[in-house]
Amino acid sequence: MSDSWGAPEENPVANPAAPSHAAGPSTTAAQRPEGPVADWGQPVAFDYTETDVDRQWGSNGAIYEWDGEEGDVAPVNPELELQLFGSPDKRHCAGVDFSKIAEISVSQEGEHRIVPIFKFKDAGLHPIMLKNVEMAGYQTPTPIQKYCIPAIKMGYDLIAIAQTGSGKTAAYLIPILNELMGKAKKLVARRPVSEVPRSNLANFRAEPLVLIVCPARELAIQIFDEARRFCYRTLLRPCVVYGGGPIQEQLQQIGRGCDVLVATPGRLIDIMQRSHLFTLRRLRYMVIDEADEMLDADWHEEFEQILVGGEQEQGNVKYMLFSATFPGAVRAVAREYLAMNHIRVRVGRIGSTHANISQDVIFVKQELKREALIDLMYSLDPARTIIFVNSKRTADEIDDYLFHKGMPCTSMHSDRTQREREDAMRAFRSGRTPILVATGITSRGIDVRNVRYVVNYDLPNADHGGIQEYVHRIGRTGRIGYTGSATSFYTERDEPLAEDLTKILMETRQPVPDFLQQYIPEGVDPKEFKMEDDTSDIEDQAGDAGDAWQTNGPQDGQNAGANSWASGGDAGDGWGAPNAGGTAEDGWGSGGNSNNVDQDDNW
Ligand code: AMP
Secondary structure, eight states: OOSSOOOOOTTOOOOOOOOOOOOSSSSOOOTOOOSSSSSOOOOOOOOOOOOTTTSGGGOOOOOOOOOSSSSSSSSOOOHHHHHHHOGGGGGGTOOOGGGGGGGGGGGEEEEEEOOSSSSSGGOOOHHHHHHHHHTTTSSHHHHHHHHHHHHHHHHHOEEEETTTSSSSHHHHHHHHHHHHHHHHHHHSSOOOOOTSSSSGGGOBBBOOEEEEESSSSHHHHHHHHHHHHHHHHHTTEEEOOOOOSHHHHHHHHHHHHOHHHHHEEHHHHHTOOTTTOOOOOTOOOOEEETHHHHOOOOGHHHHHHHHHOOOOOOGOOEEEEESSSOOOOHHHHHHHHHHHEEEEEEEEOTTTEEEEEEEEEEEOOOOGGGHHHHHHHSSSSEEEEEOOEEEEEEHHHHHHHHHHTTOOEEEEEEOOOOOHHHHHHHHHHHSSSSSEEOGGGGTTTTOOOOOOEEEEEEETTTTHHHHHHHHHTTTTSSSGGOOOOEEEEEGGGGGGHHHHHHHHHHHTTTOOHHHHHHHHHHTTOOTTOOOOOHHHHHHHHHSSTTTOOOOOOOOSSSTEEEEEOOSSOOOOOOOOOOOOOOOOOOOTTOOSGGGGGGGGOOO
16 A cells, blocks of 8 residues: 555655555555455454353363362373363474574673573473473573573562563463472362362362462453463462453352462452452462553552552562563562562563564554555455554444454454453454454553554554553564564654654664654664663662662672673574663553543453
8 A cells, every 4th residue: 555645745755665565556545446455254243242151251261170189290181281282283483583582682680690591491390390381382481581480480589671572471470380389289278179069169268379460351361371371280270360350250260279360450459358268378479460550650559458468478478570661660669579689680672672573654644544544454465453543432433444344353442341352352363353453452461473463543642652552562463573564554643752653663674754754863874773771760770869779789880790691593582572762651551532541441
């Protein structure tokens, strides 16, 4: 398609680089073919009234069941194995381009340094865990895993600055579960044997050893899915609770035994208040995932309740904070709850993280956006595509519009019930409806492996997520080293984002279209441009007088002993994401106008 839809007169678009996915010469609405050039198949109407009981909630995913009777080594369950890990011939990450690993730097800060591991088999993992890692298709640890696995194994508290996509879920799950599995029989709470009728489950309190708290429901389900794989045969039972899902079913699940609990904060607090059903008194590990989002100012009280209000014995609990950025609120929690000798690891700024994502920014007049969208869709190969919009209403409208154009699409936003959201995600993941129209709630955390295209029908609003949200959104494609393509419609309203957007394009060596050329900083060669590493938060922290955090490390001054890691030849790519713009606070969806910010329903 054309890379301009009604560009202003004075700014004729002359960007010579046609979108990499464009299928031939530009078309106009008039020239457009009657139907899709690619075979998108028939549209599948989505029936939101369907209540078929066979469809499961994310919280009911199959897990390894153990009622305490097996010996020390839990037997294999071939059927479940297939369900959790897929068929053996599809388990390796085929087609993944791991060549960019050498560019990813990991730095350690603080007094204590960890010697990274370079292979899973050198990580001292239990043979069952090693087998799970192998069956998950993980051949080489990602940079964050190289540090977190030994740090957690050695018993340190931990802060890791890394984003979803860095492999951080496994970075904490593998070592934590590995540490506990040998002791599972001794540590886990009494649990009902499988014959106990459901009505008697209330006699058993859920007493998790591991609590993982994260801000979004979809992310919670995703972490639970990862936990189901790594808990396989460990005798540790994973569960998940999240808002919008059926609480009675979730309570029944945790009543059957709950050693590892993944939770969103609102539902967790609800459950914590039922002390006859739930207690944190056995807790050994607390992981706060996406801590910067969790610490949105409005949630401080709930957060405090989770951190201290669950009967946990403070001295017994190891705390891990995972955060994409490192704002003051996260630092404050770290100061208060983490041991002084905690480990701090940061997945460095990776200029080329998104080098495997081609980015096109196209000028489109606001009123021509739909035309531009359908034109773009016709030019794409049929493949999983996420279309981001900024409001629920636009999501509904675009879903409708595409559906009537014969495109197999579904949509997701915060006015949908949780069941509808899960159904939509399932239809998208399975490929039944390979086009997903979504508001920003899906931009963080969601990991669908083969999303080929991201379309920013609306660019993120500069005041709601801004360039950081842009980076998160485009990161939904090009996952784990796959290549992908992101196309963004730029209108006159997007001017506040222009400067940051231009910098991201330059840094990732993408063409800067004519209408953005004016935002290239003076005297800068776009081909050489590199953003400053975002170390501001660390500097802030060092400037905090009397800050218990101020650990200058061994003698070598600034960022002392920073153990920058860059190794050639190792497999792995696309880990982490640039910490674009360094605006720490928001990350909250992408509400285009404040009435439509999709904020509350993440909980
Ligand atoms: P996360 O950052 O935890 O959301 O992980 C992003 C994706 O990377 C998920 O699909 C993981 O299953 C996958 N992943 C994590 N670690 C590895 C690894 N060492 N090798 C291959 N894939 C991985």
